[in-house]
Amino acid sequence: xxxxxxxEVAALPVERAREATPRRARISTSKRLLIALLAVILFVVxxxxxxxxxxxxxxxxxLGLSSEQWVGDGSDANSLITFxxxxxxxxxxxxxxxxSFQLAVLSVVVCILIGVPAGYLIARGDFPGRRWLEELLxxxxxxxxxxxxxxxxxxxxxxxxxxYFVLFGHLIYTLPFMARCVxxxxxxxxxxxxxxxxxxxxAGPWQRFFFVVLPSLRHAITLGALLxxxxxxxxxxxxxLLMTPLTATFPSxxxxxxxxxxxxxxSAATVVFLAVILPVLALIQWLGGDELSKVEQGx
Amino acid sequence: xxKRFAAISSGPxxxxxxxxxxxxxxxxxxxxxxxxxxxxxxxTLDHYTSIFTTRSSRVALFHSIWISLGVAAAAVLICxxxxxxxxxxxxxxxxxxxxxxTLPMSFSGILIGFLCVIMLGRIGVVPRLMEWLTGTDYFxxxxxxxxxxxxxxxxxxIPRATLxxxxxxxxxDPRLELAACSLGAGAxxxxxxxxxxxxxxxxxxxxxxTFCVSLGxxxxxxxxxxxxxLLPLEVFEQIFAFNRYxxxxxxxxxxxVIALCxxxxxxxxxxxxxxxx
Numbered sequence: 266x267x268x269x270x271x272x273e274v275a276a277l278p279v280e281r282a283r284e285a286t287p288r289r290a291r292i293s294t295s296k297r298l299l300i301a302l303l304a305v306i307l308f309v310v311x312x313x314x315x316x317x318x319x320x321x322x323x324x325x326x327x328l329g330l331s332s333e334q335w336v337g338d339g340s341d342a343n344s345l346i347t348f349x350x351x352x353x354x355x356x357x358x359x360x361x362x363x364x365s366f367q368l369a370v371l372s373v374v375v376c377i378l379i380g381v382p383a384g385y386l387i388a389r390g391d392f393p394g395r396r397w398l399e400e401l402l403x404x405x406x407x408x409x410x411x412x413x414x415x416x417x418x419x420x421x422x423x424x425x426x427x428x429y430f431v432l433f434g435h436l437i438y439t440l441p442f443m444a445r446c447v448x449x450x451x452x453x454x455x456x457x458x459x460x461x462x463x464x465x466x467x468a469g470p471w472q473r474f475f476f477v478v479l480p481s482l483r484h485a486i487t488l489g490a491l492l493x494x495x496x497x498x499x500x501x502x503x504x505x506l507l508m509t510p511l512t513a514t515f516p517s518x519x520x521x522x523x524x525x526x527x528x529x530x531x532s533a534a535t536v537v538f539l540a541v542i543l544p545v546l547a548l549i550q551w552l553g554g555d556e557l558s559k560v561e562q563g564x
Numbered sequence: 565x566x567k568r569f570a571a572i573s574s575g576p577x578x579x580x581x582x583x584x585x586x587x588x589x590x591x592x593x594x595x596x597x598x599x600x601x602x603x604x605x606x607x608t609l610d611h612y613t614s615i616f617t618t619r620s621s622r623v624a625l626f627h628s629i630w631i632s633l634g635v636a637a638a639a640v641l642i643c644x645x646x647x648x649x650x651x652x653x654x655x656x657x658x659x660x661x662x663x664x665x666t667l668p669m670s671f672s673g674i675l676i677g678f679l680c681v682i683m684l685g686r687i688g689v690v691p692r693l694m695e696w697l698t699g700t701d702y703f704x705x706x707x708x709x710x711x712x713x714x715x716x717x718x719x720x721x722i723p724r725a726t727l728x729x730x731x732x733x734x735x736x737d738p739r740l741e742l743a744a745c746s747l748g749a750g751a752x753x754x755x756x757x758x759x760x761x762x763x764x765x766x767x768x769x770x771x772x773x774t775f776c777v778s779l780g781x782x783x784x785x786x787x788x789x790x791x792x793x794l795l796p797l798e799v800f801e802q803i804f805a806f807n808r809y810x811x812x813x814x815x816x817x818x819x820x821v822i823a824l825c826x827x828x829x830x831x832x833x834x835x836x837x838x839x840x841x
Contacts, residue, residue: 299645299653303645306646307661307665310722314667317678379578401582402582407773408820410782412780412799412817416592418809419813437585437586498670499675501674506800516672516674519674532682535678546666546669546670
């Protein structure tokens with residue numbers, strides 16, 4: 266009856282020694298310090314976003330926090346909460362919002378069509394110059410957007426002002442994300458083995474690609490598509506330089522509100538932007554988790 | 565056989581896409597920067613020399629480089645903390661904290677500039693708070709000074725540096741530290757003698773990465789720069805204010821070359837890391 270207890274007593278010191286008591290004691294202080302640092306960083310990251318969110322619907326001039334006067338319809342000038350800035354922004358910048366949305370969806374479609382085979386090619390292809398092709402594909406992630414835009418303008422001045430010119434700029438920056446997602450997944454398991462198994466069962470190359478490789482890439486493609494959407498929708502540098510008034514994206518509209526409009530209108534526009542981008546980011550985090558650090562490392 | 569055919573035909577296809585999207589524009593950029601007028605004229609190096617002889621652009625280049633260097637150093641040092649925490653420790657709310665920390669990843673520079681102005685502008689939140697607390701509006705207009713620019717760029721780099729360091733830390737073998745621990749090494753000794761020697765290539769790679777990103781971003785300065793001009797902003801002004809494409813192209817080439825050097829350093833460093841492993 267006493268036997269289990271005595272074993273437990275005997276086992277405890279060993280366990281303790283294995284877990285290294287002095288280490289534990291010191292780590293807890295360093296961990297506490299690190300958590301304090303993390304808390305400070307989190308506060309710095311989140312507080313401006315909260316301020317913007319509050320500023321977008323609180324009537325700051327009524328609260329006496331802002332001297333700005335609203336010169337619109339002024340129907341509820343004395344209420345504490347107002348959503349008129351949102352309707353103003355949505356009315357004024359609807360074309361830009363729509364264009365950005367279309368551009369992001371198109372980028373996703375093109376990236377699936379080109380980026381997925383590209384990822385397959387750089388992970389599994391065996392031909393001379395494969396490494397160079399990979400370098401070239403991932404190169405734009407390290408290059409300044411402004412330089413790329415000027416290069417594009419110099420090379421294709423004729424099509425400046427067309428919507429697909431902006432799409433070109435977005436593709437340069439979004440293709441690497443998709444290719445990296447796909448290639449990363451393909452390298453993480455033995456895809457060749459699977460394909461050989463399928464081949465031994467009589468599957469042709471296209472059958473293997475569509476019924477063996479693609480299904481195992483479903484997760485990577487979903488993650489890649491979300492990343493591409495987020496990158497494309499939030500992209501400012503390239504689209505701002507490539508755009509003409511008719512091909513302005515929503516981030517360019519944001520810039521316009523920051524430059525010309527009041528704090529509240531800018532905040533409302535920012536919140537509209539966040540309302541699109543935050544769900545996508547949450548999905549990415551939920552799906553991607555730890556893989557994200559590998560994918561976004563070079564962004 | 566057919567697979568080989570597919571590989572052989574799709575390789576050049578992808579190459580073609582990349583040439584159209586990337587290689588040809590870059591060639592045009594270099595070509596444009598070496599010629600006199602907008603699209604024509606003889607060969608010349610004047611645009612490159614004028615970057616260094618004109619005071620404003622020389623100062624902008626100088627500022628660009630040292631601000632990016634400073635922010636990259638700060639980002640690597642500070643973000644090592646959260647990265648370490650995410651890899652080695654478990655605590656409640658870890659996933660949420662990580663999600664919040666990676667939030668600025670998809671914020672464009674202008675958004676961060678705007679946030680900076682809201683918090684540290686002339687009637688920003690922090691000065692108002694300071695006025696309410698102490699009676700003097702400290703930090704008023706800090707957004708437009710060096711401090712504000714540094715903070716905004718740092719904000720921009722938080723997720724990039726953290727994610728990059730995190731993936732490097734994940735590759736470290738905790739058993740080495742346990743071994744050091746069993747030999748009597750304290751926490752600080754373990755960190756400086758065991759972790760750091762393994763980690764420095766990753767630190768260098770992250771440094772180069774964040775340096776590249778800060779160097780190329782111009783959204784932040786577009787909003788907050790009043791006193792400080794950085795090279796990307798200078799490029800932007802050369803095009804939109806003076807319509808001097810060749811000079812803008814030359815500046816872009818300078819930016820490209822610096823960024824390429826930095827990313828080659830990063831590549832060299834991460835190769836070194838894999839050799840050590």
